[in-house]
Amino acid sequence: MHRPSRRSFLGLGGSALALAFTTNLADPWTAQAAVKGDYPFRLGVASGDPLPDRVILWTRLAADPLQPLGGLPFAKLKVEWEIAEDEGFTRRARHGSAWARPEYGHSVHIDAKGLEPGREYFYRFRSGGEISPTGRTKTAPAPGSSPDSLRLAFASCASWPDGYYTAYRHLADENPDVVFHLGDYLYEYGIRPTGGNRNIPVPEQYRVQCDTLDRYRIQYGLYKSDPDLQAAHHRAPWIVTWDDHEVLDNWASQHGPGGDVTEQDYLVIRANAFRAFWENMPVRVPPVEGPDARIYRRFTFGDLAEFNVLDTRQYRDDQVCGDGQRIGCEERLDPARQMLGAEQETWLLDGLAASPAKWNVLAQQIAMIQLDFDPGPAQQLSMDLWDGYEAAKDRVVNGMVDRQVSNPVVLTGDIHYNLAGELKQNFDEPSSRTVGVEFVCTSITSGGNGNPDTGLPPGGSDPVNPHLRFSSYQRGYVSCEVTRDQWRADYKVIPYVDRPGAPVSTRASLVTLDGAPGLNAL
Numbered sequence: 177m178h179r180p181s182r183r184s185f186l187g188l189g190g191s192a193l194a195l196a197f198t199t200n201l202a203d204p205w206t207a208q209a210a211v212k213g214d215y216p217f218r219l220g221v222a223s224g225d226p227l228p229d230r231v232i233l234w235t236r237l238a239a240d241p242l243q244p245l246g247g248l249p250f251a252k253l254k255v256e257w258e259i260a261e262d263e264g265f266t267r268r269a270r271h272g273s274a275w276a277r278p279e280y281g282h283s284v285h286i287d288a289k290g291l292e293p294g295r296e297y298f299y300r301f302r303s304g305g306e307i308s309p310t311g312r313t314k315t316a317p318a319p320g321s322s323p324d325s326l327r328l329a330f331a332s333c334a335s336w337p338d339g340y341y342t343a344y345r346h347l348a349d350e351n352p353d354v355v356f357h358l359g360d361y362l363y364e365y366g367i368r369p370t371g372g373n374r375n376i377p378v379p380e381q382y383r384v385q386c387d388t389l390d391r392y393r394i395q396y397g398l399y400k401s402d403p404d405l406q407a408a409h410h411r412a413p414w415i416v417t418w419d420d421h422e423v424l425d426n427w428a429s430q431h432g433p434g435g436d437v438t439e440q441d442y443l444v445i446r447a448n449a450f451r452a453f454w455e456n457m458p459v460r461v462p463p464v465e466g467p468d469a470r471i472y473r474r475f476t477f478g479d480l481a482e483f484n485v486l487d488t489r490q491y492r493d494d495q496v497c498g499d500g501q502r503i504g505c506e507e508r509l510d511p512a513r514q515m516l517g518a519e520q521e522t523w524l525l526d527g528l529a530a531s532p533a534k535w536n537v538l539a540q541q542i543a544m545i546q547l548d549f550d551p552g553p554a555q556q557l558s559m560d561l562w563d564g565y566e567a568a569k570d571r572v573v574n575g576m577v578d579r580q581v582s583n584p585v586v587l588t589g590d591i592h593y594n595l596a597g598e599l600k601q602n603f604d605e606p607s608s609r610t611v612g613v614e615f616v617c618t619s620i621t622s623g624g625n626g627n628p629d630t631g632l633p634p635g636g637s638d639p640v641n642p643h644l645r646f647s648s649y650q651r652g653y654v655s656c657e658v659t660r661d662q663w664r665a666d667y668k669v670i671p672y673v674d675r676p677g678a679p680v681s682t683r684a685s686l687v688t689l690d691g692a693p694g695l696n697a698l
């Protein structure tokens with residue numbers, strides 16, 4: 177576990193840095209004798225949702241991350257923050273103070289405004305006489321500007337007991353301009369005493385599946401204690417959305433898991449899950465109260481790229497034909513079925529029509545290209561993916577054609593495979609129009625080391641899925657360089673997650689060209 181001490185901070189020349197903050201003798205933290213001297217930044221810091229003039233700065237105070245309130249008293253604690261142009265904090269741009277409130281799990285979300293566009297910044301917090309690690313962040317380019325390039329990484333699916341977060345560490349080392357996390361940042365499942373592949377003892381309160389707010393809180397506490405995950409947050413702003421496991425496996429709209437969980441129980445669990453997500457993520461959304469929360473939102477990077485961050489879980493109709501992979505399920509074709517819900521779908525298509533950007537991105541959860549998992553003539557599709565919501569998929573794909581959307585790119589997680597494919601107007605007709613491309617990232621850890629014999633559709637020469645150009649089962653993330661001429665996706669993989677220190681390599685590089693939808697392997 178990552179336990180930087182005050183001594184190690186001062187060893188980095190911190191006494192001068194500490195003076196950059198004003199001393200406040202009335203600091204409520206200092207008044208709490210029970211916690212005085214405890215290092216409160218054991219969950220690290222994070223930034224997110226960058227706009228041209230502002231970015232969210234996040235931390236959550238915890239002296240003991242495995243306790244529901246982080247081992248802190250049920251009292252508000254004062255936090256000071258600052259953001260500067262340099263890592264030494266000599267050119268401070270903005271600063272202030274805020275309360276870390278117990279009813280927010282002692283999290284703070286600072287919307288640091290008045291920043292310059294397209295610029296790197298450094299930020300940190302202070303509380304109880306302690307100073308947080310320093311985070312690096314970057315604002316979005318100015319509206320109407322024409323950036324030459326954008327470097328981003330995207331990732332998903334990071335089950336803590338399934339392995340070490342080595343892939344997050346390699347992602348951090350790339351210093352991207354922005355990171356997109358497409359969900360399954362956390363899994364709701366109970367954790368075995370041995371901590372799964374990590375072989376770290378995990379306390380008794382982790383055995384049961386998440387349901388109460390306190391249980392979700394300690395799950396985030398465990399996850400966010402990881403130094404590799406913290407490193408990835410410390411190097412770049414993140415834009416996050418959720419998938420199913422931030423709540424419950426394959427949850428859909430108002431439909432709970434059944435069994436002995438009543439619909440009312442389910443809505444309470446969902447509210448707790450949403451609340452814990454909000455407390456722990458650097459997002460610019462209001463504090464979540466209850467089982468409904470709007471997290472779909474849009475980010476514009478000059479005229480280069482616009483990102484529509486979607487929520488494909490909260491408004492969808494229930495999975496048909498009992499969920500899972502099915503052959504011959506006609507109900508999936510029902511035109512009334514919703515994936516995004518009418519409101520989000522209209523928001524998406526209106527936004528795409530009005531976009532100034534060369535590259536128009538859907539940053540979302542589940543595979544949109546058709547994936548036939550049967551190697552023979554039968555068509556076996558997953559009812560949880562866009563294939564289970566065929567009419568909703570058609571409305572989005574045809575909606576992009578009708579609106580002449582420039583260069584559609586879909587970024588996807590969820591499935592624990594690397595995939596790259598061409599988005600077809602009709603997947604059953606290979607000669608039909610190619611509308612855009614989809615890049616699917618594998619998991620950070622979920623599923624352990626991975627296995628080549630998992631029923632994964634082969635990429636490149638698969639007669640069953642001719643639009644699929646690449647697939648691989650290894651763990652990792654995808655690193656992208658977006659320029660005015662092309663979007664390049666490098667699939668970064670590691671050979672194992674069940675022990676630390678795996679090296680990273682590029683498994684494949686695929687490129688799509690401006691104005692020429694389709695994929696080319698490098």
Ligand SMILES: [Fe+2]
Binds near residue numbers: 591619
């Ligand atoms: Fe997952």
